[in-house]
Amino acid sequence: MSGNSSETLTSISKYSFHWYDYVFFCVMLFISVAIGVYYGFLRKKNLTPTEYMMGNKDMKGLPVAISITACHISGVNLLGVPADAYRFGGSYLLGVISMVFVIAITIFIYVPVFFELQITSIYGYLEMRFDKKTKAVVSFLYICCELFYLPIVVYAAALTLSAATGFTTNLQIIIVCCICIFYTSVGGLRAVIWTDIFQFLIFFTVFLVVFVLGIKTEGLLTVWNKTLESGRLDIFNLDLDLTDRNNVWTSVIGLTFHWIALNIVNQATIQKILTVSSLTQAKFTVFYFEFLFVMIKVICVILGFVIYTRYSSCDPFTTKQVEKNDQLVPHYVMDIAGNTGLPGIFVCGIISAALSTLSANVNAMAGVIYQDFLKDLIPNVSERTKCNILKLLVVAIGIWCMCISFVIVHSEGIVLLQLTSSAVYSGPVLGIFTLGVLFPRVNANGAFYGAMVGFITIFLLAVPSKFLQSQGKLKVIPKPLSTDRCNVLNHTFIPTSPLVTTDSYTIFKITPFCYTFIGASVTLIVGLVISYFTKCEHLPNEALLSPVTRFILTRRVRKAEASYTNVEEALKQLQQAETKDVDS
Structure with a gap:
């Protein structure tokens, strides 16, 4: 579910759990807990910190890829993307093009470095490449x-x-958190991976059923024609306009940078990739994961088109049947399957997606806190004590999530804060890791201050934009929505207002698709400039650089050695010539 939910899902509230829904829900939770118990108590009693955080490094690519996908596909995608496609069009479909670049860049630039180093926290790389200050700041922001x-x-x-x-x-918050805290804390990363796989199968199957049922109900040809007529597939605009989200450049380039930052330069992702046995397996894992990720995105977008086909003549937003984006898909499920058990199973699917996202990120965050902040403060402790510290961190993070969730019930301010922090964080972090792996002459000052300027730039862009949206002064125009066949209203609703009410807000019209690209670009440019003027005392160890950069450096060294040899030969020839002249 997306971050802007603040009210009860009125559509789902029309449906009450039956006995079979409760049975299915309880079985799902029981299996999740059983997996945690198996890996925490039955499979191996003496669990080491490395095994707890990284597994045994003998996992296969496909299971790990499914687990990573489950981590990144929460309700944000399952509920938010179809509603986004319904209202604003299918720009996410251009992500298929983006994914080609994401896979290639990831496999050849980032993954080889992280896999060779085998570090528990990816932010430890920043200390090895730059300094402790850079690592501490980025870890803290994460x-x-x-x-x-x-x-x-x-x-x-x-x-x-x-x-x-x-x-x-509040009771449901307690149930969700307690279940997740238990199996994540006792079972470690292996339990997280296998519960992720189990939960992925649930929510993917549920949404596939909804998708197929929708196609069957509306008709594939009807969906295609309605989508074309409404302009929701007008996504191949080649104008270089950063304010237009349905634009090839903003979508393809923006999603490429965003997905690399979100999916790859990410602790939860890299931590799981490092559980496989070889670099080849790691590369296959990335390929499988990105394929599954973009496939689910495409299904969600097409589901949005299916929903539009059903409501093309009676928009539920205009008639106030639906008030929030997150209510649209539940409303549709109730509409087409209200008399079956599907709505109850649909709810269980959303819970499964939330549990998989929560467990993976809690486990990853515990590793970062211990490795980057606590390890140096409490040295010389036993392996068992380290495991207990990690488990306590998982519990503490879970309790924090529970307490703050209670606050969210009564406040929307934290939602705005989360959306802003995510936008501010992802671009500069991608920029600083890129500086490290691709540019050997970038020094600690360049990386640190480049990232700081990147953070400030996106903060000054994202915060006012989010504030103006919350005040209704910045409005994104949806695609045409009609109510001409509704009983409630009898008119066509086609927004004609400009994107913003005042020209002074022009810069804040930039689509959020571009935030990661802008943040990363500013970090790269500033970091390179500062490093150029402050100079780099020595080149970093080859293991800290991407294979692409190592190859370039090797060619330069060979060329320099060849040039040096040629100079020596020339000097020898010159000396011999001078000697002959003197003798003569």
Whole structure:
């Protein structure tokens, strides 16, 4: 569920759990807990910190890829993307093109470095490449961003479950958090991976059923024609306009940078990739994961088109049947399958997606906190104590998520903070890692201050934009929406207002698709400039550089050695000539 949910899902609230829904829900939770118990108590009693955080490094690519996909596909995608396609068009479909670049860049530039280093926290790379100050700042920002994101995941799942069962949202928050904390803390990363796989199969199957049922109900040809007529496939605009989200450049380039930052330069992703046995397996893992990720995105977008086909003559937003984007898909599920058990299973699918996202990120954050902040403060402790510290961190993070979720119930301010922090964080972090792996002469000053300028730039762009949106002064124009066949209204609703009410807000019209690209670009440019003027005392170890950069350096060294040899030969010839002249 997306971060802007703040009200009960009125559509789902029309559906009450039946006995079979409760059975299915309880079985799902029981299996998740059983996996944690198996890996925490039965499979191996003496668990080491490395095994707890990284597994045994003998996992296969496909299971790990499914787990990573489950981590990144929460309700944000399952509920938000179809609603986005319904209202604004299918720009996410251009992500298929982006994914080709994402896979190539990831496999050849980033993954070989992280896999060769085999580090528990990817932010430890920044200390090895630059200095402790850079690592500490980036790690701290990552933790802050996650601490505001994960409670929203919990709240969204609890809200959906509460609307269906009738129990209070606070009670559902406690249930979701306690279950997740238990199996994540006792089972470690292996339990997280296998519960992710189990939960992925649930929510993917549920959404596939909804998707197929929708296509069957509306008709594939009808969906295609309605989508074309409404302009929702007008996404191949080649104008270089950063304010237009349905634009090839902003979508392809923007999503490429965004997905590399979100999916790859990410602790939860790299931590799981490092559980496989070889670099080849790691590359296959990336390929499988990105394929699954973009496939689910495409299904969600097409589902949005299917929903538009059904409501093309009676928009539920205009008639106030639906008030928030996150309510659209549940409303549609109730509409086409309200008399079946599908709505209840649909709710369980949303809970599964939330649990997989929560467990993976809590486990990853615990590793970063211990490795980057606590390890040096409490040296010389036993392996068992380290494991217990990691488990306590998981529990503490889970309790934090629970408490902040209670606050979200009564406040929307934290939602705005989370959305802003995510936008501010991702671009500069991608920029600083790129400086490290691709540019050997970039020094610690260039990386640190480049990232700081990147953070400030996106902060000054994203915060006012989010504020103006919350005040209604910045409005994104949806595609045409009609109510001409509704009983409630009898007119066509086609927004004609400009994107913003005042020209002074022009810069804040830039689509969020571009935020990561802008943040990364500013970080790269400033970091390179500062490093050029402050000079680099020595080149970093080859292991800290991408294979692409190592290859270039090797060619330069060979060329320099060849040039040096030629100079020596020339000097010898000159000396011989001078000697002959003297003798003569």
